[in-house]
Amino acid sequence: NAGVTQTPKFQVLKTGQSMTLQCAQDMNHNSMYWYRQDPGMGLRLIYYSASEGTTDKGEVPNGYNVSRLNKREFSLRLESAAPSQTSVYFCASSEWASGISTDTQYFGPGTRLTVL
């Protein structure tokens, strides 16, 4: 059981370039999430997918798009990268995002992105 995996681990982009961050989970979880973590701050939710076929905006969605490709995979796309998007990006999954259940989120190892 690999848990939550993310690729790539590191990436450097130039302003205006695009890229897709990949995330996969093998725990048969229904819900998946993308967060960013900036120095001195906690994680902030970018987008989430409560179940396969649905996606919703989180706290900081501007400049990002997501795709829930199937139950296992949830990708995050930067169409035109900006220096403000330099951050560490974490993907997470949980069994169910009912908002009521005590539902633990499991995190991947992160992708360190630098936009020059």
Added chain:
Amino acid sequence: GESVGLHLPTLSVQEGDNSIINCAYSNSASDYFIWYKQESGKGPQFIIDIRSNMDKRQGQRVTVLLNKTVKHLSLQIAATQPGDSAVYFCAELSLLKLTFGQGTILTVHP
């Protein structure tokens, strides 16, 4: 807006001591709180959680206390070990979303 924050950004303790990490929250409607541990270069790792209808919950070497009157959450680590050195985040769950605090850096000296 609603926020979750930590009183102390850093905490240094000696190995074997007990550690207490504090967290203040402002969303009184949150019904679920979680503590995460994040080691350098890794993603957050679940430690312990507590529902809003509870005051205390114990795990292995860890205890979480919730004081809803003053909107305060704490994480107690007993007999702290060097392997406990990490950043600790509290988070609150409201509807489908986790809101994280800034984090406390815990350093354990041998």
